[in-house]
Amino acid sequence: MAPYNVALMKSPPFDPQNFSFLIHDIARLQRREFDRKFADSDITVTPGEARALVHAARAGEVRQVVLADALGLEAMTLSAYLDRLEKQGLIERIADPTDRRAKLVRLTDAAYDVLRGIAEKGAEVREMARDKINDRDWEKLMKLLRQIRSNLHPDE
Numbered sequence: 001m002a003p004y005n006v007a008l009m010k011s012p013p014f015d016p017q018n019f020s021f022l023i024h025d026i027a028r029l030q031r032r033e034f035d036r037k038f039a040d041s042d043i044t045v046t047p048g049e050a051r052a053l054v055h056a057a058r059a060g061e062v063r064q065v066v067l068a069d070a071l072g073l074e075a076m077t078l079s080a081y082l083d084r085l086e087k088q089g090l091i092e093r094i095a096d097p098t099d100r101r102a103k104l105v106r107l108t109d110a111a112y113d114v115l116r117g118i119a120e121k122g123a124e125v126r127e128m129a130r131d132k133i134n135d136r137d138w139e140k141l142m143k144l145l146r147q148i149r150s151n152l153h154p155d156e
Contacts, residue, residue: 026129034125043117044088050118052081053090056105057115063096064103090114 015021035047045053055070056062068078082105085091090111096102107115130138 030125030129033128034121037121037124041117041121043114043121045085045090045114045118046081048077049081049085050114052078053085053107053111053115054118054122056091057107057111061104061106064093064105067105085111 031047038047038050043050051071052067052073055067059067059070064078064082065075068075071078073081082091082093086093088110089108092106092108093103094106096104133141
């Protein structure tokens, strides 16, 4: 998506270069580049399944509903991803001992080979995003982004 042409707007009631737009645009562009690199790879899962697998790895053994929320997905969409990941032997769903109606997602040992491939593609995209940013500035940016996340949600 091309940047908005602010010159054509009479008087925008917002700054089209504000923090929220920048974060959204960066996330969208990063995801698009990741999906492109992913399509050119021999990784055996789709980009959506990869995101589900990575977030499951990040969370550890996690309830499906919590995983769906972390990914910003509807439960049915996540369930379809998990069905395919389970069929490939990359995850297993087990009963939650604290609530027998709920299912926990757990990675299998086979998931780690796939995760390594996903991590390589992610590193390529992050390196592309970082390009000419020096180490000091990159570390400062990362620290500030973690602080912003903490400001918005202290538990994460």
